[in-house]
Amino acid sequence: MARYTGPVCRLCRRHGEKLFLKGDRCFTPKCSFDRRPNPPGPRPARRRKVSDRGLQLREKQRARVAYGVLEKQFVRYYKEAIRGTGVSGENLVRLLETRLDNIIYRIGFADSRNQARQIVRHGLIAVNGRKLDVPSAHLKEGDTVAFTPRGIRSEYYKIVQETMKSKNPPTWLALDVANLSGRVSGPPVVAHGETHQFNENVIIEYYSR
Numbered sequence: 675m676a677r678y679t680g681p682v683c684r685l686c687r688r689h690g691e692k693l694f695l696k697g698d699r700c701f702t703p704k705c706s707f708d709r710r711p712n713p714p715g716p717r718p719a720r721r722r723k724v725s726d727r728g729l730q731l732r733e734k735q736r737a738r739v740a741y742g743v744l745e746k747q748f749v750r751y752y753k754e755a756i757r758g759t760g761v762s763g764e765n766l767v768r769l770l771e772t773r774l775d776n777i778i779y780r781i782g783f784a785d786s787r788n789q790a791r792q793i794v795r796h797g798l799i800a801v802n803g804r805k806l807d808v809p810s811a812h813l814k815e816g817d818t819v820a821f822t823p824r825g826i827r828s829e830y831y832k833i834v835q836e837t838m839k840s841k842n843p844p845t846w847l848a849l850d851v852a853n854l855s856g857r858v859s860g861p862p863v864v865a866h867g868e869t870h871q872f873n874e875n876v877i878i879e880y881y882s883r
């Protein structure tokens with residue numbers, strides 16, 4: 675499975691804002707972005723004005739990096755979004771938000787999407803009572819997520835038990851803290867700041883050219 679394996683803090687510095695790729699570490703003084711907010715590499719001799727196309731590219735790259743999706747897969751999401759009914763930008767957000775790894779992160783079973791992707795690949799997560807180890811799998815309304823028997827026996831499960839009370843999942847996800855399970859109670863709420871930090875319409879414009 676192809677994925678980015680380089681230093682993720684470098685990505686936050688490149689895009690000029692925190693993308694919260696390292697979970698709780700991003701809220702501590704150890705955060706690399708707080709210590710070195712300038713872009714990586716040598717500083718340019720002069721600042722160049724960014725074109726509209728460049729701004730669209732930046733927005734697309736920011737969304738792609740935040741969700742941990744490579745370019746080829748992101749293009750597939752775009753094509754599926756424009757084929758669907760309704761607003762293409764909102765369709766794109768819903769496709770990204772309903773990925774299994776993102777739901778595990780949103781519901782609080784993991785501190786970052788990278789961590790969520792890892793525990794899914796290790797077979798610790800079950801969807802509707804059956805183990806599912808594909809992080810990119812899409813969930814629909816009514817689907818439930820929980821730990822597999824192997825996941826319940828793991829040390830990670832004990833850590834999650836201690837931290838779940840402080841989690842605050844979005845309104846479209848229902849959390850059962852006692853049983854450490856969650857359910858997709860509705861479609862993702864497409865609102866800037868609640869589900870995502872990028873302009874989905876700008877991304878649609880980038881690919882439409």
